[in-house]
Amino acid sequence: MTETVRKPIEESQRQRWRRFFLALSWSIGLSACAAPGAVHHIVKSDAAQHHEVTTDRGVIRGTSAPEGSAFLGIPFSAPPVGPLRFAPPQPAAAWAGVRDATKLRASCPQLVPAREKSEDCLYLNVYTPADIKAGDRLPVLVWLYGGGLSFGSNEQYDGSRLAQRRNVVVVVPNYRLGALGFFAHPLLRGPDEGNYGLLDQRAALEWVQRNIEPFGGDPSRVTLFGESAGATSACTHMVSPGSRGLFHRIILQSDTCIFPEQWISRAGAEAGGIAMARDLGCNGADALTCLRDLPVGELVKAKSHRWGNVGRDSWSPMVGGEVLPDKPRTLFARGQDAPVPLLMGSNRDEGRLFANLLSLTLAWTSRKGYEREVGRAIRSDILDEVLGEYADEAERSYYHAYADIITDSRFACPMLSMHRLRAGRAADYVYEFDDPNARSAAPRVPFTPSQGSYHAAELPYVFGHRFLFASPDDWSAEQAELSDRIQRYWTAFAASGQPDVDGLADWPTFDSENPLRLSPEGESLIIDFAARHRCEFWNSMGY
Structure with missing residues (x-):
């Protein structure tokens, strides 16, 4: 039976x-x-x-x-x-x-x-x-x-x-x-x-x-x-x-x-x-x-x-x-x-792409579905600790809890670990791509939020052509200017090992805490990155 x-x-x-x-x-x-x-x-x-x-x-x-x-x-x-x-x-x-x-x-x-x-x-x-x-x-x-x-x-x-x-x-x-x-x-x-x-x-x-x-x-x-x-x-x-x-x-x-x-x-x-x-x-x-x-x-x-x-x-x-x-x-x-020299970064809302797609499976209709999907993404030996760490968020939204678990563990916090492991052997430059209105033509799943700066959202900005759900044809003037700045940062780094461009924001070498925010609003240092992504917890888990 x-x-x-x-x-x-x-x-x-x-x-x-x-x-x-x-x-x-x-x-x-x-x-x-x-x-x-x-x-x-x-x-x-x-x-x-x-x-x-x-x-x-x-x-x-x-x-x-x-x-x-x-x-x-x-x-x-x-x-x-x-x-x-x-x-x-x-x-x-x-x-x-x-x-x-x-x-x-x-x-x-x-x-x-x-x-x-x-x-x-x-x-x-x-x-x-x-x-x-x-x-x-x-x-x-x-x-x-x-x-x-x-x-x-x-x-x-x-x-x-x-x-x-x-x-x-x-x-x-x-x-x-x-x-x-x-x-x-x-x-x-x-x-x-x-x-x-x-x-x-x-x-x-x-x-x-x-x-x-x-x-x-x-x-x-x-x-x-x-x-x-x-x-x-x-x-x-x-x-x-x-x-x-x-x-x-x-x-x-x-x-x-x-x-x-x-x-x-x-x-x-x-x-x-x-x-x-x-x-x-x-x-x-x-x-x-x-x-x-x-x-x-x-x-x-x-x-x-x-x-x-x-x-x-x-x-x-x-x-x-x-x-x-x-x-x-x-x-x-x-x-x-x-x-x-290393230039590395993540997108503020990486996990929302995966959470949105999993919404098609009705994963967020129950705690059982939420815990099952987290278990598919996270090793079983740390699963209980992860669920406990995000219990407060899960009480409000299984969708947001799952998306943030993916963003924090997979993309955001490992960058801080990478920097520590490299121990200053060469220059590191770290960013967070943060366009809250990044374009997406993907169909919205009912009762889920905007995808924000989802996984792969930065690719059209780097290459200047349509990728996945987004096209430069739909950009605002500010988004087009962000694309131009990103391309200039990337290629200046390729030329010299430093993303320094005349007329753009200074990009300091990483200090282990404050990445540079890349946004249509302009560049600025992020002061809450590690806390927002719960990096102390994830780094203790080996991420």
Whole structure:
């Protein structure tokens, strides 16, 4: 009797979580289907002209127009197919003649919609100012997309507007996701196991070092930046020995890599891999051959059976081996991180995006639903303490309590820990993006508040084009000015390691308490950041 009662409950909970995840991923995927990275305003401009550049593998032909220059779909590694599935990236083959670089290539396999998906996805896009020439030596920004390490693509991001307006070079690579990027199994054991997606990112950085000068970029001024899981990845490269020297500054938007959910032990990763392989009918000594022969769609849909970057049954980098020899927090504490300038920040209301989407599952109609969803996001060993810490807020609103738990634990407070762990080895600049009226075209869930400065709300301000639910076309004059200031801060940091811009607010190095507020109202230091986000509590929990 117990078994027959429990099974339907478990299935119902799983279905509710799946609906939440798919709501988020499909909304991002539908945004990607517009493929702003294709830069039609350049490629299809009446004034477009061919622009050839010689790389270490051959000549490519991109497009130049008054709006900028774009070189799309450049291979930086061999296709990771067949025996290279679950293997580190290998060098791309050379080609004869001139290779077309005017069209996007496929996104890496994932569940969400995309213009095209294929395992043959290790390509990058380069965006430069219109009048670029070899020898210009402009600052270079390499962007890593977010998506929980499970979805996302370089087709979602148009780097041309930032490149043209601020006189920089922007590079946007793809990297493998989900099982294809982070699967571990005893039969794969070795220095690269479980971190193929991170190795793809490293291969793109190596490509930049070999090739960016003919595009007018300076290989000695490379800034690695990313948002959400892209920031987790960039942060991880700071403590990955093989990535040392491939970048010179770091920008982390809305994530770090130091709290427990952002890595997994080899034992945990391999146990999940064995269980996943068993689900797929791949067991015993031939399991790896079986997994490499499976249709890619079966791997993408399979349950990971492990804790990861967005909670249970998701994905995260694996500790062990050359890529990540120890827990990131431990490596930072030992001073084994790259001593490069760091600009990092979070959005004031990060968790409201996730709370709004979970509202579709009716999670906030009862204390049981609230506690269940907090338990999906927070480790079981600290769950009771977390629920107790936010009991006063939960009495007023389960929605707000959940949103604040996510904002405080995942995004806001780890920045303070990152700063302490770095112990002044290099300059840190910290911000909180705070636009209470950040645009969102997402449908409002009844009885929930405005999303405020929700997760990913800052992305249109950085890139100057539509992302997810927001478009610059809908901005006020003050919001447009904020976007201009953010772009100037980011690119000044990329140029010099300091976000100092003439005519804008001074941005002091972080003092461990007062981030800079980035707002349509102007910049100012925040004096209640740690208290508002309950950082003393979260830091005591290891966040």
